Amino acid sequence: xxxxxxxxxxxxxxxxxxxxxxxxxxxxxxxxxxxxxxxxxxxxxxxxxxxxxxxxxxxxxxxxxxxxxxxxxxxxxxxxxxxxxxxxxxxxxxxxxxxxxxxxxxxxxxxxxxxxxxxxxxxxxxxxxxxxxxxxxx
Amino acid sequence: xxxxxxxxxxxxxxxxxxxxxxxxxxxxxxxxxxxxxxxxxxxxxxxxxxxxxxxxxxxxxxxxxxxxxxxxxxxxxxxxxxxxxxxxx
Ligand SMILES: [Zn+2]
Numbered sequence: 001x002x003x004x005x006x007x008x009x010x011x012x013x014x015x016x017x018x019x020x021x022x023x024x025x026x027x028x029x030x031x032x033x034x035x036x037x038x039x040x041x042x043x044x045x046x047x048x049x050x051x052x053x054x055x056x057x058x059x060x061x062x063x064x065x066x067x068x069x070x071x072x073x074x075x076x077x078x079x080x081x082x083x084x085x086x087x088x089x090x091x092x093x094x095x096x097x098x099x100x101x102x103x104x105x106x107x108x109x110x111x112x113x114x115x116x117x118x119x120x121x122x123x124x125x126x127x128x129x130x131x132x133x134x135x136x137x138x
Numbered sequence: 139x140x141x142x143x144x145x146x147x148x149x150x151x152x153x154x155x156x157x158x159x160x161x162x163x164x165x166x167x168x169x170x171x172x173x174x175x176x177x178x179x180x181x182x183x184x185x186x187x188x189x190x191x192x193x194x195x196x197x198x199x200x201x202x203x204x205x206x207x208x209x210x211x212x213x214x215x216x217x218x219x220x221x222x223x224x225x226x227x
Pocket of ligand 1: 175176177178179180211212213214215216
């Protein structure tokens with residue numbers, strides 16, 4: 001029942017409800033599948049065969065599987081490949097440059113707070129002085 | 139005597155230890171019931187019992203299994219449902 005080219009629906013797991021194609025038969029319990037699901041080994045108990053079958057080579061590449069399924073009317077999105085990892089490495093570098101910019105901003109804030117503290121001290125001293133004078137007068 | 143609205147037994151009473159060593163009575167709303175499969179009414183796995191305000195700060199992946207009909211149907215009922223869909227098509 002699960003020969004190469006059979007269209008199936010995945011019944012279990014996070015790909016449940018998605019349609020796929022049998023690419024290879026591993027043994028009596030397991031097959032290789034691809035299509036709307038991820039390309040992976042799968043237990044036969046997790047598959048339900050559909051009335052359709054397609055002619056396809058053993059271990060056909062993903063773009064060919066997608067083309068064949070699209071002809072039947074099962075839409076398959078294109079899977080993105082290894083280009084992503086190069087982009088991540090490029091975005092990781094500018095983060096270090098941003099940290100250097102943040103440091104001078106913090107120093108400016110500290111200077112401001114120091115000025116404010118010194119001002120408050122002088123104000124307190126000013127307040128104390130008139131009080132002492134009042135005591136002397138009394 | 140506590141506040142009159144606190145006397146209702148629909149609120150849960152928790153004895154909470156304070157940092158000073160004394161205990162204090164705290165009133166809290168009761169935990170909601172478990173979610174159940176809408177077909178066979180069995181308790182669903184992987185769904186925490188919590189109030190909506192707790193659920194708000196939780197990640198979506200922690201609140202239900204990441205599967206078609208996750209959080210509404212159990213795995214067995216989903217399997218039967220998808221089998222019927224596959225046989226009709
Ligand atoms: Zn069920």
